[in-house]
Amino acid sequence: MKKALIIVAASVVFLFIVIQFFQPAKNDNPVNLQDDIAFKLAMPAAIKNKITNACYDCHSNKTAYPFYNNFAPVSWMMARHIHKGKEHLNFSEWATYERKQQVKLLAKICDEIKAHEMPLKSYIIMHRNARISKKELEEICNWTEQASEQVMGQKD
Amino acid sequence: MKKFILPVVVLFTAVLAVMAFNYPVAGDSGNFVNPPQEKVVPVFPENVAKVLETSCYDCHSDASSNEKALLKVNFSKWNDQTAAQKVAKMQDITDVLKKGDMPPAKYTAKYPDRAMNQEQKDLIMKWAAEESDKLMGN
Numbered sequence: 001m002k003k004a005l006i007i008v009a010a011s012v013v014f015l016f017i018v019i020q021f022f023q024p025a026k027n028d029n030p031v032n033l034q035d036d037i038a039f040k041l042a043m044p045a046a047i048k049n050k051i052t053n054a055c056y057d058c059h060s061n062k063t064a065y066p067f068y069n070n071f072a073p074v075s076w077m078m079a080r081h082i083h084k085g086k087e088h089l090n091f092s093e094w095a096t097y098e099r100k101q102q103v104k105l106l107a108k109i110c111d112e113i114k115a116h117e118m119p120l121k122s123y124i125i126m127h128r129n130a131r132i133s134k135k136e137l138e139e140i141c142n143w144t145e146q147a148s149e150q151v152m153g154q155k156d
Numbered sequence: 157m158k159k160f161i162l163p164v165v166v167l168f169t170a171v172l173a174v175m176a177f178n179y180p181v182a183g184d185s186g187n188f189v190n191p192p193q194e195k196v197v198p199v200f201p202e203n204v205a206k207v208l209e210t211s212c213y214d215c216h217s218d219a220s221s222n223e224k225a226l227l228k229v230n231f232s233k234w235n236d237q238t239a240a241q242k243v244a245k246m247q248d249i250t251d252v253l254k255k256g257d258m259p260p261a262k263y264t265a266k267y268p269d270r271a272m273n274q275e276q277k278d279l280i281m282k283w284a285a286e287e288s289d290k291l292m293g294n
Contacts, residue, residue: 100288103240104247148240152292 019072024079027086029061036060037094041147047140051091054119054130058085061092066126081120099151106148110141199234204283207276211259214270239291246284253277 033039038048057063058081069075089105097105112118114137119130132140200208208216208231215225218232229245237245252258253272264271272280 099292100243100247103292104244107241107244145240148244149238152240152243155293 022072023075026065027061027063027079027082029092031061031092035093035095037091040094041150043147044143047143050132050136050140053127054132056091057123057127058082058120059089059091061086061090081123099154102151103148106144106151110137110144113137113140200231201283203279207272207280211270211272211276214263214267243288243291246288250281250284253281 037043043051063078063082065078069078089108094102113132119127119132124130198205212231213219215222216229216231218230220226220230228248234242249258259271
């Protein structure tokens with residue numbers, strides 16, 4: 001019995017060590033600020049800070065990684081979240097979206113936060129300043145509405 | 157003198173007759189004056205409306221009580237939206253049609269005649285693209 005336990009524990013440790021050699025590429029790309037949403041749309045500082053803190057880790061070209069990202073399989077999970085997040089919306093590449101897509105994305109930002117779909121629960125648990133209060137949500141939704149009007153008035 | 161009166165009387169009678177004929181009957185705003193016609197602009201082009209009514213209205217109109225669906229879009233209240241909201245919805249519509257998420261497979265399995273064929277999907281997506289461009293001033 002004791003022997004079996006030792007074997008299991010040893011294999012777990014061994015496996016943990018082995019998977020550390022398989023680390024995903026980091027989301028640490030050169031950021032072109034001219035393409036960022038903050039450069040394209042009027043954005044009050046409070047909104048910009050909140051969105052940067054609550055969204056940019058997965059929805060931009062640069063992630064501020066916590067120390068525990070150095071360990072697989074946490075790093076794998078994060079890489080997947082970031083990949084999927086950027087696929088849906090990348091604030092760093094805002095300028096590359098069609099204007100009607102921008103209007104849609106702005107509406108989605110408000111909708112998804114309201115529906116508690118974003119930020120992800122697992123992310124909020126680990127990132128206190130990613131929490132969005134009711135008041136902040138209201139401010140964000142007011143801003144997305146104004147911003148979509150701004151996009152409507154812009155030219156391609 | 158007599159010769160002169162006769163045509164006047166005839167003319168006068170004729171005018172009266174015409175007026176009487178054209179006078180509106182009570183409750184009939186018909187043919188005397190043309191009432192100002194209110195120009196009704198349809199919310200959707202006819203061919204688009206037909207597809208929406210067949211394949212979407214069961215859940216996405218005032219006839220539905222499906223709250224989750226109505227939260228996404230209610231076609232009966234389409235014109236209550238701002239131009240920006242319409243553009244956002246039309247992008248959503250295009251996305252779900254492209255992905256084949258709508259109408260839901262469960263629904264079309266039950267009502268095969270309410271499924272959308274590719275031609276109908278293309279029609280809706282073309283309308284969405286053109287209408288958004290128009291709203292965005294492109």
